[in-house]
Each structure stands twice: as C-alpha cells, then as structure tokens.
Amino acid sequence: MSYVILCDSGTDLTPELKAREEVIKVPLTLTLGDENFIDDDNLDAMDFLQKMKNYPDTPKSACPSPEEYLKHFNKADEVYIITLSSKLSASYNSAKIATDMYREENGKSKVYLIDSKGASASQTLLANKLIELKEAGRGFDEIVKEIEVFNAAKDTLFVLESLENLRKNGRLTGIKAFIAEALNIKPVMMADKEGNIIKADQARGINKACSVIAELTVKQADKSGSRALVISHCSCLERAEKIRDMITEKHKFDRIDIVETGGIATLYASEGGIVIGC
Incomplete structure (x- = not known):
C-alpha cells in the first residue's frame, strides 16, 4: 500500500528524507518586509540568513493554506502529516482543516495528522520513525498507535x-x-x-x-x-x-x-x- 508523509517546512529534512519520493515538504512562507521567501528546497538558507541579519524589523512567517496540504492527499492510499507544534504555528490548524475537508468528501480515510508538539529536529525524528514503521510492515492503525506513544515520549x-x-x-x-x-x-x-x-x-x-x-x-x-x-x-x-x-x-x-x-x-x-x- 502506497503512502506519503507531508512535512511542513518546520521539518529539517536529512538528505535521505529529501531523496524519498514519499516525503513531501509543504512550505511555509517567510517574510522580510515586502520580500517573501517560499521555504522549499529552492530556498538559499544562507542568503536568507544574511538578509535577515540586515533586516531591522521583525521577520514574519505564514503557514501553508489547507489547499497546499489537500492537493497531495490523493497521491497515496495512506497520508501522514507532520506539523510544527500547534502552540507555535497555525500550520497544524491548516492541516486539520484539510484533513476534515477530505474526510467529509471521502468518508473514513487513512489520513493521520501529527502535532509534533515541537519543531525542527523533533519533526525529523517523527519522519524517520514513520519510515521505519512502514518498512517494518506495520499497518495504518498500528502506526498511529506507535507514533502517538513515540511523539509523547520524545523531547x-x-x-x-x-x-x-x-x-x-x-x-x-x-x-x-x-x-x-x-x-x-x-x-x-x-x-x-x-x-x-x-x-x-x-x-x-x-x-x-x-x-x-x-x-x-x-x-x-x-x-x-x-x-x-x-x-x-x-x-x-x-x-x-x-x-x-x-x-x-x-x-x-x-x-x-x-x-x-x-x-x-x-x-x-x-x-x-x-x-x-x-
């Protein structure tokens, strides 16, 4: 059974994760004044860092829209979504809206939304764990249970x-x-x-x-x-x-x-x- 892992761009992807077609980055947008930066694989992080150093005001970020998540849902039989902590970003809420919309249209579906309750490296851990469980042959319901335990324990x-x-x-x-x-x-x-x-x-x-x-x-x-x-x-x-x-x-x-x-x-x-x- 095919699967995709939708990671908002709070997830710091390793080269291995970037190389996997099952892993899809859903980018946030970063803003310095009038200049917007899409936080995808084309972003030059060092160039952005330098511009941010020279920017006197507050850098901003905007979460992906529900549609940015939703457009990937039909790419696989199982969909796993990893977002930044819902206490830090609206990305989780946006993904939840997408999940609810999809379930309304398709009835019960194998979509699992994960509030990482963290960011960055913590989200990377979750992506690695999902792949480990899939490669071990775990079914959707087993994965949901194991990830919930794993997510609660990690720091x-x-x-x-x-x-x-x-x-x-x-x-x-x-x-x-x-x-x-x-x-x-x-x-x-x-x-x-x-x-x-x-x-x-x-x-x-x-x-x-x-x-x-x-x-x-x-x-x-x-x-x-x-x-x-x-x-x-x-x-x-x-x-x-x-x-x-x-x-x-x-x-x-x-x-x-x-x-x-x-x-x-x-x-x-x-x-x-x-x-x-x-």
Whole structure:
C-alpha cells in the first residue's frame, strides 16, 4: 500500500528524507518586509540568513493554506502529516482543516495528522520513525498507535547564540534581552509535553550552554529510553558535532542525524542556533 508523509517546512529534512519520493515538504512562507521567501528546497538558507541579519524589523512567517496540504492527499492510499507544534504555528490548524475537508468528501480515510508538539529536529525524528514503521510492515492503525506513544515520549531542546529574534518576536522584553546579552547569558530551552516553549536552564557563554544542553539531552534520553538523536544546526556544524560527541559519551543511540536548519528554523534560531530532537 502506497503512502506519503507531508512535512511542513518546520521539518529539517536529512538528505535521505529529501531523496524519498514519499516525503513531501509543504512550505511555509517567510517574510522580510515586502520580500517573501517560499521555504522549499529552492530556498538559499544562507542568503536568507544574511538578509535577515540586515533586516531591522521583525521577520514574519505564514503557514501553508489547507489547499497546499489537500492537493497531495490523493497521491497515496495512506497520508501522514507532520506539523510544527500547534502552540507555535497555525500550520497544524491548516492541516486539520484539510484533513476534515477530505474526510467529509471521502468518508473514513487513512489520513493521520501529527502535532509534533515541537519543531525542527523533533519533526525529523517523527519522519524517520514513520519510515521505519512502514518498512517494518506495520499497518495504518498500528502506526498511529506507535507514533502517538513515540511523539509523547520524545523531547525538543534548543540553545541560541543570539536572543535578537526572540526579542523581535516578543519572546523576551527588550530589557531582558539587553541584560542577557550584556552578561553573555544563553538560555537553554525545551518544548513541554503540550508543545509550549519553556526555559529549562541557562548558562554564561555558548560553550557552557552547549554542555548544559548536552547534559539535559542525556537526562531526557535516559528517562525516555530514546535510541534516535537528531541535531539541527544553523550554520554551525562544528558546534553540532561537539554537542553530539558530548551526548554520545554518556548515552548510546542507534541512529544519529546532523542536519542544517531549513528556512523557518533559521528564522527563529538564527546563526549559531542548535535544536535537538531525542
């Protein structure tokens, strides 16, 4: 039975995922003033990053329309959809509208919508898991049950080099951002089980923050029994590899992927940002 995995572009696709015809990216739109960028495989993330650095105001993003999801539903017998946390983006709601419309027309159908309750590397984990289950011969209902358990257990953690985009997007007041930058404080954050972003810890300096996020990842992986790790990085491969090495000294993973952030993760993480899914 054929299947497709529709990933909104919050999902940072590995080369393996990009090469699979079953995996389809449904792009968000990124906006800097009057200039729009479609967050698809043609987006030059480094060019976008440079333009974002030079842009004085708040970068914006817009979710795909329901029609952008719906147009792919008839490509396969089973449809799996992975979106950014519904607490962070309207992408989930848009995909839900598409799913409801399709079911109204077609009756009971094999469409499964997944609120990742995270972003970036966390969504990559879900895409990898879906493929693993399909290749193991699992049926649709079995996959739904297993993914729900997997999604509830996984974690998303991140650390940022700069707080500027958090400030611009109202996540930090200007005073807090100024004090944090002046003291070189780097917050280490994670998604809670509802998909909200919360501060897990903080450190003075990015090197210490990398150690903290590595320690937190090991702690979360030990608790959940995670055997898969994805590290997304925004133009800082060496940092991602260093964090991977710190993590794997203390916890064994069966699979590790390091991938560069796509457009939407680049917009919020900015240069030097790290996102971990485990």
